[in-house]
Amino acid sequence: MNMKNFDLENNDKITTGFKTPENYFEQFEAKMMQQIAAEQPVEKEVKVVSLFYKKQVWMSSIAALLLLAIAIPVYFNMASESNLDATTIESYLAQQSVGTTELTKHLTDEDVIALETSLGVSTSESDEIEAYLSETENLDYILNE
Amino acid sequence: MQDEKAFVLELIHPKTQNEAFRKLLQLYQKPLYNHVRGMVMNHDDADDVLQNTFIKVFANLKNFKGDSKLFSWMYRIATNEAITFMQQRSKKQGISNEEVQQKELNKLESDVFFDGNEIQLKLQKAIATLPEKQQLVFKMKYFEELKYEEMSEILTTSVGALKASYHIAVKKIEEYLHTN
Numbered sequence: 001m002n003m004k005n006f007d008l009e010n011n012d013k014i015t016t017g018f019k020t021p022e023n024y025f026e027q028f029e030a031k032m033m034q035q036i037a038a039e040q041p042v043e044k045e046v047k048v049v050s051l052f053y054k055k056q057v058w059m060s061s062i063a064a065l066l067l068l069a070i071a072i073p074v075y076f077n078m079a080s081e082s083n084l085d086a087t088t089i090e091s092y093l094a095q096q097s098v099g100t101t102e103l104t105k106h107l108t109d110e111d112v113i114a115l116e117t118s119l120g121v122s123t124s125e126s127d128e129i130e131a132y133l134s135e136t137e138n139l140d141y142i143l144n145e
Numbered sequence: 146m147q148d149e150k151a152f153v154l155e156l157i158h159p160k161t162q163n164e165a166f167r168k169l170l171q172l173y174q175k176p177l178y179n180h181v182r183g184m185v186m187n188h189d190d191a192d193d194v195l196q197n198t199f200i201k202v203f204a205n206l207k208n209f210k211g212d213s214k215l216f217s218w219m220y221r222i223a224t225n226e227a228i229t230f231m232q233q234r235s236k237k238q239g240i241s242n243e244e245v246q247q248k249e250l251n252k253l254e255s256d257v258f259f260d261g262n263e264i265q266l267k268l269q270k271a272i273a274t275l276p277e278k279q280q281l282v283f284k285m286k287y288f289e290e291l292k293y294e295e296m297s298e299i300l301t302t303s304v305g306a307l308k309a310s311y312h313i314a315v316k317k318i319e320e321y322l323h324t325n
Binding site for chain 2: 007
């Protein structure tokens with residue numbers, strides 16, 4: 001073929017030159033049919049999974065209902081028990097050893113003054129006691145008594 | 146195909162599916178192989194791409210709306226599969242699409258499934274110098290002898306644009322063959 005007057009449209013057709021192995025298409029057809037067959041049972045398996053999933057949903061909804069059935073009465077019982085009366089608190093405090101620090105922590109200045117007046121200890125007296133204590137040499141000893 | 150809708154239904158229905166799919170393979174495996182082989186160049190890669198194509202066709206038949214012909218729909222899938230395949234290869238090797246193609250061209254001479262003569266090899270080299278889309282248009286028209294209307298449906302490009310593209314491709318190839 002003369003390359004100088006090359007004319008793709010009017011010259012003889014040039015083929016690709018590509019070849020395939022012998023019986024390639026027969027084998028390809030068989031291979032594809034096998035692959036397709038292999039893909040079909042997979043779909044059935046998917047269905048099994050979806051059924052199992054539905055079962056799971058059922059089981060969790062039953063569990064949730066059971067939980068509610070137990071939780072609701074417990075909640076209402078607890079709510080009624082929270083209306084504590086003074087005697088219950090008193091007996092609780094009597095049974096528990098509540099320390100003085102714990103009690104004084106909650107006292108306001110007014111409470112302290114009220115306590116001082118009811119006990120007959122005036123502020124001036126307590127100042128005197130403090131002054132005496134600070135002058136005493138055996139302060140450590142007294143404090144540790 | 147005389148009644149494509151009926152054939153598609155046969156392909157979807159579990160009872161008729163197997164035999165219909167066999168018929169589909171017999172009808173289209175050769176033209177689709179040639180289409181894919183023209184793009185990826187060597188036989189083993191074409192075999193891989195063709196397999197992926199038919200698996201995808203099988204998996205998506207239930208979604209086939211019939212907006213286009215089954216034939217062009219399958220060509221479109223095959224084209225996309227071949228393009229994806231080549232892109233993955235160039236990514237893996239860290240080189241451009243053109244370089245991948247050049248590598249495949251260089252392997253052609255020693256390929257046992259290529260028995261082309263000097264002019265056939267030269268034509269392949271000339272095609273490789275064209276932009277990707279022009280290459281595709283040229284191969285589909287010249288080697289695969291598809292009609293412009295068919296190509297238009299496959300490539301979703303107007304017939305006019307395809308004709309123009311083909312003529313530019315022919316001119317460039319002839320020029321290449323004259324000078325090399």
